[in-house]
């Protein structure tokens with residue numbers, strides 16, 4: 001039985017897109033059939049980062065009820081050399097589509113939730129996907145809440161920035177708890193001298209005390225990870241990089257969950 005994983009955060013820029021993409025690719029490299037979905041309709045970025053400008057249908061069209069989910073799927077397996085394992089379904093990045101999505105009412109969002117929930121049947125059961133990974137908008141956007149409600153696992157990306165820590169704490173307490181989600185935390189952009197030196201165990205207990213959820217991984221701030229370089233599929237392009245090793249461990253933990 002496949003699983004849905006939402007990658008979320010309180011603040012923007014914590015690394016959700018980088019993480020969701022590289023978790024998806026790592027799982028595909030582990031032989032799982034994976035679909036990465038861009039649910040960040042306010043600021044779609046995967047189409048640009050993955051350099052895909054055309055698709056038969058966007059994920060927006062599926063949620064609008066004008067096409068089926070299989071028409072949105074783009075097979076990018078060739079890019080990572082794992083045939084039939086890595087697919088994406090993308091948010092439409094046009095200004096018109098962004099405006100359209102931000103004007104949706106609650107009734108539409110409820111219907112969209114139904115369509116996201118039904119992916120369990122269409123993608124996981126019928127099409128044999130092992131994982132759907134949702135890249136989301138930060139904070140309490142409706143589309144992100146829909147992803148959280150649908151997901152089996154919520155991966156929360158946070159930095160050690162004070163406002164991020166407090167907001168993440170609140171969100172863990174009020175939101176994820178409400179839906180009784182299996183929530184795990186990734187500390188991202190950690191400065192080596194601040195925290196890594198403290199040792200992994202110390203960091204683990206710090207996270208447990210602060211957030212009361214398990215720590216899925218700690219990722220240092222790597223200067224060479226930069227969107228500008230267009231290396232979003234980092235784990236494929238840099239197999240020997242420490243980031244790739246950390247992502248390997250994170251993906252293995254997700255597979256065990």
Ligand SMILES: Nc1ncnc2c1ncn2[C@@H]1O[C@H](COP(=O)(O)OP(=O)(O)OP(=O)(O)O)[C@@H](O)[C@H]1O
Nearest residue numbers: 012013014015016017018189220221222225226227
């Ligand atoms: N560990 C890291 N080391 C260095 N740079 C990083 C790291 N993680 C993320 N970044 C960089 O930080 C920026 C933001 O990352 P990303 O776009 O993945 O965040 P996001 O949470 O998806 O942002 P948004 O909320 O805007 O969607 C990118 O330029 C990315 O390359």
Ligand SMILES: [Mg+2]
Nearest residue numbers: 016017040045
């Ligand atoms: Mg993002």
